[in-house]
Amino acid sequence: MFPIMLENMDESNIFLVGGGHVAYHKVLNLHRFGIHPTIISPEFHPSFAELEQQGTVTLITKEAEWEDVANAFLTLLVTDNEAVNDHLAKQLKDAGKLVVHASNPSLGTAQIPAVTTRGKLIISVSTSGASPSLAKKIRDDIAETYDEQYEDYLDFLADVRHYVKQYVADRAERRAWLKEAIEPIYLHNTEERQTFLNELQQTSPSEQLVH
Ligand SMILES: C[C@@]1(CC(=O)O)c2cc3[nH]c(cc4nc(cc5[nH]c(cc(n2)[C@H]1CCC(=O)O)[C@@](C)(CC(=O)O)[C@@H]5CCC(=O)O)C(CC(=O)O)=C4CCC(=O)O)c(CCC(=O)O)c3CC(=O)O
Numbered sequence: 001m002f003p004i005m006l007e008n009m010d011e012s013n014i015f016l017v018g019g020g021h022v023a024y025h026k027v028l029n030l031h032r033f034g035i036h037p038t039i040i041s042p043e044f045h046p047s048f049a050e051l052e053q054q055g056t057v058t059l060i061t062k063e064a065e066w067e068d069v070a071n072a073f074l075t076l077l078v079t080d081n082e083a084v085n086d087h088l089a090k091q092l093k094d095a096g097k098l099v100v101h102a103s104n105p106s107l108g109t110a111q112i113p114a115v116t117t118r119g120k121l122i123i124s125v126s127t128s129g130a131s132p133s134l135a136k137k138i139r140d141d142i143a144e145t146y147d148e149q150y151e152d153y154l155d156f157l158a159d160v161r162h163y164v165k166q167y168v169a170d171r172a173e174r175r176a177w178l179k180e181a182i183e184p185i186y187l188h189n190t191e192e193r194q195t196f197l198n199e200l201q202q203t204s205p206s207e208q209l210v211h
């Protein structure tokens with residue numbers, strides 16, 4: 001199992017096979033990350049009608065075949081038909097694709113973790129399929145510690161990092177600034193953040209562009 005963050009995906013290439021209860025739950029999770037998938041299924045959970053109206057999903061009403069997903073970047077197999085899930089998982093795996101098999105994870109090449117976001121902070125917990133319920137619980141425990149105030153704190157840290165990378169040439173100095181920025185005082189105190197940024201700008205003015 002190797003965790004990785006994906007970005008800049010072509011979302012027209014993200015598919016679900018099966019349109020039931022589990023599919024609906026998985027789609028709401030994808031939506032949190034701005035992904036609007038295509039779902040192939042002969043029947044759909046009633047809640048999908050609203051999502052289709054909103055334009056956040058594309059529904060294709062049919063039994064899934066290999067041709068439907070052959071060009072997919074990522075496919076989530078969430079039908080209640082084991083044979084269909086198994087067969088497509090094998091073909092997708094052989095084709096080197098990312099595939100989540102929702103009922104027999106070992107046949108896939110990827111799994112969905114339990115996730116919470118705090119702006120740029122993404123808290124992601126996996127139990128490698130041992131207990132999705134525990135993954136959820138641990139995620140919720142961590143999310144209590146790293147609460148909403150981390151949202152603008154992360155924005156502050158991103159600003160600091162952006163500035164330091166551009167205008168602080170010396171590597172040791174860069175590290176010192178970046179290490180200082182994660183001191184707890186900057187989490188709680190926005191005035192201290194401003195003082196920090198002012199000091200950073202005075203010590204390393206933005207005219208001295210680092211190449
Ligand atoms: C392998 C994986 C496949 C994948 O990658 O999707 C998988 C597989 C299976 N889940 C099953 C059951 C449940 N899954 C949940 C919940 C979640 N399941 C998620 C991920 C994963 N589930 C992947 C592994 C992740 C890991 O281990 O860390 C979460 C974290 C993320 C998400 O789905 O978005 C999301 C919570 C997040 C949230 O709510 O925010 C609940 C609890 C609930 O719904 O409250 C139950 C019922 C209780 C229980 O079983 O624990 C079953 C048995 C089906 C049956 O009974 O036959 C299988 C099949 C099997 O295990 O074989």
Ligand SMILES: NC(=O)C1=CN([C@@H]2O[C@H](COP(=O)(O)OP(=O)(O)OC[C@H]3O[C@@H](n4cnc5c(N)ncnc54)[C@H](O)[C@@H]3O)[C@@H](O)[C@H]2O)C=CC1
Pocket residue numbers: 017018019020021022023040041042043044045062063064078079080081084102103132
């Ligand atoms: N990963 C997870 O988080 C969880 C996974 N599961 C597993 O997910 C699977 C689906 O569960 P539910 O959504 O509750 O079932 P469901 O019965 O609500 O939905 C199944 C869907 O698959 C569709 N389907 C059937 N044959 C198909 C085909 N040939 N091509 C395309 N779509 C097809 C049906 O029309 C239906 O929309 C089950 O195998 C279950 O064990 C269950 C709980 C959680």
